[in-house]
Amino acid sequence: MNTNQRARHLRLPEATAEDEAGAADRQFVAALGRGLDILRCFDEGDAELGNQDFVQRTGLPKATVSRLTYTLARLGFLTYVERSGRYTIGAGVVALARTMLNNLDIRQLARPQMLELAERFGAVCCMAARDRNHIVFIEMARSSSAITLSTDVGSRVPIESTALGRAYLAVMPADERTALLADLKQARGKDWPAAKAAIAQGQEQFRRQGFVVSLQSWQRDVNAVAVPLVMPNGSGIYSFMCGGPSFLIKQAALENEIGPALRQMVYRLEVGIGGRRGVHRLRD
Structure with missing residues (x-):
C-alpha cells in the first residue's frame, strides 16, 4: 500500500x-x-x-x-x-494491548483448534476483531509448512477488502452495519461501488454456505475463507480466517474443504462458550 x-x-x-x-x-x-x-x-x-x-x-x-x-x-x-x-x-x-489480549479467553480456547486447521491444510489461520473501518489481527497460527504472509498480530487491514471483514459485516446488527457502510462509502470514494458489490457478495455467500471466500482481493497473491463468531450476551464479534498464497490455496479447496472445516471449528467454539448455537450448524 x-x-x-x-x-x-x-x-x-x-x-x-x-x-x-x-x-x-x-x-x-x-x-x-x-x-x-x-x-x-x-x-x-x-x-x-x-x-x-x-x-x-x-x-x-x-x-x-x-x-x-x-x-x-x-x-x-x-x-x-x-x-x-x-x-x-x-x-x-x-x-494496554497485552492486557487486552491476555484477557481474551476465546483467544486461548481458539488457538489449538486454529493450529490444527493450519497444519491440516498447510495454511495460515487467524482471529481478528473490528477497529472502526479496519480489521485487526489478534491471534495467528501458522502450519510448519505454510509460506509466511506479511501479517502478524496487530496488523490492520480495511474491513471491506478481506474475507475477515466481509464475514464480520455479514453478522453485524443491521443498524450498526448501516452506519458502518455509510462511513465506508464516504471514505472509499470512487472505490466504493466495487467494495459495496464485494460486501453484498460476501453476505450472500455467508447466507448460503456459512462462510465468506476472498480471492486475491486483499493481497493479489492471497486466497482465504472466513467465518464470524458472535459472542454471547452481545459482548462482541470475531472473525476467523484460513488461507494462504493463491498458487497453493485454490478456490475449490476453500469452498469444498477449508471453508466447511473452518465453519465447524467456529461452531465448536460457539458451543463451548455458550454463544449463538446453530448459526454455524454442522453440515456434511
Missing part, C-alpha cells in the same frame, strides 16, 4: 462524525477521540511518524496535532525520538 493509499484508508470520516456527535452528546469527549486517532495512525511498517504524518492521516490542524502528540508522549503512549524529531508507539500502548 503506497503512502497516498494508506493516508486515504486512515483518514476516516468517523472523526468528523464523532466531533459532530460530541456537540450533541455531552458524554462524548472529542479531545480524547482525537488523541486515539493519533495512535491509530501507526500502521504495519511504521516505526516512526512525525507530526506532519499525523496531520496528513487524520486531517487535524497542525497545532492540534502538536498538542496531542506532546500529551500522549508525556503519558507514555508515544515516545519522542530526538535524533529524528518523530514518534514511536510508547510502552503504555503495548501494556
